[in-house]
Amino acid sequence: MIKCPTKACWFNRFETGNIYWSAATGAHAVCGAVFAAYGRNGYENGRFGRPTSEEFAVNGGRQVNSQGGWIRWLSATNSIVTSED
Structure with a gap:
């Protein structure tokens, strides 16, 4: 495991x-197109x-x-939308 640089977490x-x-949040995976958006x-x-x-x-994807x-991948358009959009 690697310690997150400025937060109390590991990955x-x-x-x-x-x-x-x-x-505070437990263990959760982030992968694929959602992970790419998370990184950006x-x-x-x-x-x-x-x-x-x-x-x-x-409905229509993964979140x-x-x-x-939140970050959501939409399968029909292979696009990302977020709670900020």
Whole structure:
């Protein structure tokens, strides 16, 4: 496990994503297109903070919730939308 640089959390790095753990949020994986969007927004140090859910199915795609909102991948358009959009 790798300690997050400025937050009280740890993560394991994998080829297409990370698994994050903190006492406050538990352990949650972020992968694929959602992980890429999470990275563009600063990972755990960005506006979304640490993930608070596993990736789950939503109408038309997949979503991960986080401390600062959510990131959703839409399968029909292969695009990302966020709670900030």
